[in-house]
Amino acid sequence: MPILNAIDGFEWIDPDDVPRPIVAFGAQMSDADGFELEPHRHRKGQMLLVQRGALSCEVEGGLWIVPPRSAIWIPGGALHAIRASGALEGYDAFVDSDAAARLPRACCAVAVTPLLRELLARAAHLPYFYEDEGANARLVAVLLDELAIAPVEDLHLPMPSDPRLRKVVDQMMASPADRGSLKIWAHRAGMGERTLERLIHRQTGMSFGRWRQQLGVVLAVKWLAGGASIQQVAGELGYESVPSFVTMFRKALGTSPGRYMAERHSG
Template sequence: MPILSDGPDWIDPDNVPRPVVTFGAAMAEVGRIELELHRHMKGQVLFVQRGALSCEVEGGLWIVPPRSAVWIPGGALHAIKASGALEGFAAFVDPAVSRGLPEVCCAVSVAPLLRELLIRSASLPALYEEGGANSRLMAALLDELAAAKIEDLHLPMPTDARLRRIVDLMMASPADRGTLDVWAKRAGLSERTLARLISRETGMSFGRWRQQLGVILAVKWLASGASIQQVAADLGYESAPSFVTMFRKALGTSPGRYMAERSFSRH
């Protein structure tokens, strides 16, 4: 059953009287999916097995590459975008059984056991029989989700209208390496004012925020099949090695190894 759809086959998980309900998704053809801002009563974990998606939640943007997931607490307003081939799963968790799960949105790494639990739970009917094996399966899924490692694939998003205009321009032209002073002039602000606004709204310096933007865009593009050389060029780096150095400092490993570790073997 599709997780990124509101078509005629869609079942609203909030209306399913089960503590956890899991759906699978597959978009084999190259295409584009955009779900505008919406919310669910139940918490939601979106796991990507192949491809990548982005999720904007109040105050932040998360990129979800293969072997990762994003946890969205119940009631959080969010929008989802995906392009290209996509395979994944979504589990919706009733607030009554969400103790131990994060209280805020975050990206998490999906270990093989959690992946298999999502696959198995997605094969159950929406109104699966409770008690016995099914309940134990869902309890194990919640335990694994609570123990999942949190990943740094988050970009704080400002709410100030002047900053959002700058953010939109930077995301549209990530190869533009303009300095803080250049961007301040484009926004009609002083360099000091822009630096103060960025720090207040994101908790980061301008340079740190732009680097994090580059990291999450790189992960998204690499997951979609782009080469390291192409990603480096699209981010405005003069050479691939300089991009690789930045990526390794940010995520602790090279881009090639990062993506290789997220390639599940096929059954």
């Protein structure tokens, strides 16, 4: 992604090669639809903060959606792929393993406070090899403190590894408006209902119905963040009425989709 703090003579350096606790960048794309990074990994942990647009990140057994005013933490060494949608703005920070000792050991989505956002913005304007003592070092220390206490958000969809179940999941994600029952999906997969139910619970920790509802939640957040209307999202997810979709969304995230996105774009 283009670097916001690029200056004359700026050259890309692999963050893994920079001996500093945090290496941060600003990123901006006017149209990120279709932008994708294939599966890869870094030695350092990675924090991706979204201000506008949305990211979907698949990280070793899970899919995370990152809407505006949220971030995703990817531990060092984790294999991950990233897709973007909408006009994208945000910040990208790489955290050295020694500095990440108090950060989560597993991938997670986190809410972003105004202070954390401003600290990342300041860090994104530091030179690669900023002074490891003094004001810049104190800035980085406070940033690490804020990252460590950022509240975790439930924007995660467990992804199965079993090939039979992954085929079903891929079909459901490709056609989220298909409201077929467990019996119908089991028939399509060539297995019994109980077998499918047991398999998806073993692989994801969720029932079939709970997993499908969570799929609807993460897709809804992604599409809404990309600019789709509530009516469009309800239709894409196969709901017969907007109120039915709003009820599901409110139960899952504690607020209506309209209010959820308004809060994400405020300030």
